[in-house]
Amino acid sequence: MENGTSVTRKMIIFQLEDEEYAIPVNHIGSIERLLPITRVPQTAPFVKGVINLRGVVIPVIDLRLRFQMKEAVLNDNKRIIIALINEMEVGLIVDSANDVIDIREDQIESPPAVIGTIDADYIDGIAKIDNRLLILLNLLTVLSFEELDKIQSLEV
Template structure:
């Protein structure tokens, strides 16, 4: 079988998110800050009438914060029953990978715990780190993201 992934750049690394979870790719927009949230949660955006929490993927992964540049994007993903926007430095490609191209993630990849990862693959001589989006946010963080969305919808 084959799977497709949206390829996102965060710093020098390339990450993949399953196209089945990517709802849209948006240009940077005004983010409403929300107090008392963890540092990587940047706030919320109003996306065509829907309040969507936004996180900085670089910060969430323990890398440098993504700086808003011309190529920056907010990738809107479905994580279980919730929409989340992820700020990335760029969206570079959509790739199709055979299941046999995807290797299990080692226990650590670039300082990332394997629990966040679906696996790794080599694509065009570059390592692609495939994210397991439901594991990207622990239970407490998921609750905080849901609360943010509900607060802003009131």
């Protein structure tokens, strides 16, 4: 941080249950309304299926189920965040996508071992901004290479 400038990360904020999460904007392709999801047999429970987004078939995972939270009813309030994980587009179902903010590096703390049911492996850090506590996700660990490989090979 030379010359008194602090490095910031532009993050998209989204919600699961009562928690707010953040992922870097540069990992995001778009945020979509809930689209029809085609189930795919023999996938992990958190893999909801695939969507057809402007002619591209994209696998969709339910982040609530991935983090072992209670499954929510899918309705018009839900959003699908199209994220790029290891050069692969994956849809992430979230309760809502709230806003885009800049988070300064000095606002980010190391994650505790566990936050609720979410394993620390998935967390890059915790940001305290005003009265908000934001959990910064590491998308590269949310899905393992094996899981990404399986999802990528989904036959529709």
